[in-house]
Amino acid sequence: xxxxxxxxxxxxxxxxxxxxxxxxxxxxxxxxxxxxxxxxxxxxxxxxxxxxxxxxxxxxxxxxxxxxxxxxxxxxxxxxxxxxxxxxxxxxxxxxxxxxxxxxxxxxxxxxxxxxxxxxxxxxxxxxxxxxxxxxxxxxxxxxxxxxxxxxxxxxxxxxxxxxxxxxxxxxxxxxxxxxxxxxxxxxxxxxxxxxxxxxxxxxxxxxxxxxxxxxxxxxxxxxxxxxxxxxxxxxxxxxxxxxxxxxxxxxxxxxxxxxxxxxxxxxxxxxxxxxxxxxxxxxxxxxxxxxxxxxxxxxxxxxxxxxxxxxxxxxxxxxxxxxxxxxxxxxxxxxxxxxxxxxxxxxxxxxxxxxxxxxxxxxxxxxxxxxxxxxxxxxxxxxxxxxxxxxxxxxxxxxxxxxxxxxxxxxxxxxxxxxxxxxxxxxxxxxxxxxxxxxxxxxxxxxxxxxxxxxxxxxxxxxxxxxxxxxxxxxxxxxxxxxxxxxxxxxxxxxxxxxxxxxxxxxxxxxx
Numbered sequence: 001x002x003x004x005x006x007x008x009x010x011x012x013x014x015x016x017x018x019x020x021x022x023x024x025x026x027x028x029x030x031x032x033x034x035x036x037x038x039x040x041x042x043x044x045x046x047x048x049x050x051x052x053x054x055x056x057x058x059x060x061x062x063x064x065x066x067x068x069x070x071x072x073x074x075x076x077x078x079x080x081x082x083x084x085x086x087x088x089x090x091x092x093x094x095x096x097x098x099x100x101x102x103x104x105x106x107x108x109x110x111x112x113x114x115x116x117x118x119x120x121x122x123x124x125x126x127x128x129x130x131x132x133x134x135x136x137x138x139x140x141x142x143x144x145x146x147x148x149x150x151x152x153x154x155x156x157x158x159x160x161x162x163x164x165x166x167x168x169x170x171x172x173x174x175x176x177x178x179x180x181x182x183x184x185x186x187x188x189x190x191x192x193x194x195x196x197x198x199x200x201x202x203x204x205x206x207x208x209x210x211x212x213x214x215x216x217x218x219x220x221x222x223x224x225x226x227x228x229x230x231x232x233x234x235x236x237x238x239x240x241x242x243x244x245x246x247x248x249x250x251x252x253x254x255x256x257x258x259x260x261x262x263x264x265x266x267x268x269x270x271x272x273x274x275x276x277x278x279x280x281x282x283x284x285x286x287x288x289x290x291x292x293x294x295x296x297x298x299x300x301x302x303x304x305x306x307x308x309x310x311x312x313x314x315x316x317x318x319x320x321x322x323x324x325x326x327x328x329x330x331x332x333x334x335x336x337x338x339x340x341x342x343x344x345x346x347x348x349x350x351x352x353x354x355x356x357x358x359x360x361x362x363x364x365x366x367x368x369x370x371x372x373x374x375x376x377x378x379x380x381x382x383x384x385x386x387x388x389x390x391x392x393x394x395x396x397x398x399x400x401x402x403x404x405x406x407x408x409x410x411x412x413x414x415x416x417x418x419x420x421x422x423x424x425x426x427x428x429x430x431x432x433x434x435x436x437x438x439x440x441x442x443x444x445x446x447x448x449x450x451x452x453x454x455x456x457x458x459x460x461x462x463x464x465x466x467x468x469x470x471x472x473x474x475x476x477x478x479x480x481x482x483x484x485x486x487x488x489x490x491x492x493x494x495x496x497x498x499x500x501x502x503x504x505x506x507x508x509x510x511x512x513x
Contacts, residue, residue, distance in 0.1 A: 040217035093313035124156035159488035249480035254320025287328030338485035
C-alpha cells in the first residue's frame with residue numbers, strides 16, 4: 001500500500017473524525033457540515049494556497065505604470081497611470097532551455113507516435129539566430145540542445161507557444177500534486193488518449209488509476225474525485241499581464257516605508273546607473289544588455305556583463321522580490337494585446353487588454369458537453385485537447401442572455417473603447433469588434449480598421465506586448481515602463497518568457513495582517 005500524504009489524510013480522515021464528534025455548523029442555517037444525514041455538504045480544512053514550483057509571491061499594491069524615462073521613440077504609448085495590481089506569483093527566472101526541452105520530451109512521448117503536428121507546433125524556431133551578415137550558425141545548432149546552454153533562457157518562442165507551455169505546466173504540476181497526495185497512481189507511459197488534464201479531471205471526464213479514493217459525504221455513499229473546493233489544485237500557470245510584469249520588475253516593495261514609496265525607480269534597482277555601486281562589486285554590470293555599437297560584452301580580460309548573447313537565468317542580482325533578469329538578458333512576452341493608448345483605456349484595477357470570455361458548455365446536470373467550451377457571445381466554440389491550445393471551430397451556439405448583462409455585451413473585448421470605429425461597426429452587425437467574416441462566411445478575416453494593418457502600422461488583434469530589454473538592446477529598453485509589440489505568431493532570438501499564477505485568497509499570506 002502506498003503512503004498517503006498529510007493533505008489527503010486531512011480531507012479523508014478528518015471527515016471521518018468529524019462524523020464521530022461535534023461537527024462544525026453553518027452560522028446561517030445551523031445545520032451541520034459534513035453530515036450525510038443533512039445532505040452531505042462538505043467543508044474541508046484549508047489554510048492557504050500552495051506556492052507552485054519555480055514561483056515566488058509578488059505582493060501586490062498600487063503603483064504608477066508607464067513612462068519613467070523620456071519617450072525617445074515619440075510613440076506616446078506609455079502615458080503614466082496609477083493602477084492597482086493584485087498579489088500574484090511569478091517565475092523567479094525566465095523559462096530555461098532545459099525546461100522547454102522537458103516540455104518537448106513529454107509532448108513527443110505522448111503525441112509523437114500519432115500526432116506529430118502537435119510536437120512540430122511546439123518546436124522553437126532555432127533559425128531566429130540567423131542574420132545575413134553575421135555568422136550565427138552555431139547557435140542554430142547548439143543553443144537549444146547543448147548542455148552548455150541548459151540554464152540559458154529559451155528563445156525562438158512565439159506568444160502562442162509560450163501560452164501552450166503554461167497550459168502544459170498547469171496539468172503536469174496538478175498531476176504531480178495528486179500523485180504526491182496519494183490520490184493517483186503515476187503513469188510512466190501516458191498516451192494521447194489518457195494523459196492527465198486538469199479541466200477534464202474537474203469535469204469528471206477523466207479519472208485515471210486511483211490509489212486512494214476520497215470518501216464522499218453524499219447520503220448515497222461512494223467515493224468522489226478531487227474538486228476545486230478541496231483546495232488541492234493550483235490555479236493555472238499563465239503569462240503575466242503587462243501591469244503585473246511591470247509591477248514585479250520594479251520591485252518597489254524594497255523602497256516602501258509604511259504606505260509611502262520613498263523612491264521611484266528607473267530600473268529594477270535604485271539609481272540611474274547600470275553598474276553596481278556597492279564597493280564589493282563596484283562597477284560590475286547589473287544586467288545583460290548592449291552597451292554601445294558593437295559592444296555586446298566588453299573587453300577581453302574584463303568583460304562588462306560576461307554575456308555575448310544571453311546568460312544563465314540566475315546571472316546578476318535579483319530585484320527586491322527575488323526575481324532575476326527583469327532587465328536585460330531577454331525581453332519577455334506578456335498576455336496583453338497591444339494598443340497605443342492602452343495605458344489610458346485600461347481599468348484601474350488588474351489592468352489588462354485582451355479579454356475574450358469563454359465558458360464551459362455543460363448539460364442540465366452540470367456535465368461538460370463534448371469536452372468543449374464556448375464564447376459567451378460570438379457564437380464560436382473551441383475544443384480542449386488538453387495541453388494543446390483551444391482552437392476555433394465553426395460550430396454555432398445561440399447567445400445566452402447577454403442582452404441582460406450590464407458588465408459586458410460581447411465575448412471578444414480586445415477592441416473595446418480603443419477608438420476603432422470601423423471594427424465597432426462590424427461588431428454591431430453581429431461579429432466581434434475588430435474582426436470581420438471572410439467571403440465564404442467560414443472564418444474571421446483580418447480587420448484593417450483605423451490602424452490600417454500592414455499599410456501604416458502592424459497593429460491588429462494578434463499584436464502582443466513584450467516587455468523589458470534584452471542582450472541585443474540598449475539600456476533604454478531595460479526601463480520596465482517601456483513597451484513594444486510583435487505579432488503573436490512570430491519569434492526572435494531576444495524574446496523569451498516566464499510564467500505567472502493568480503494568487504487566490506489573502507494578498508499577503510499567513511502570518512501577515
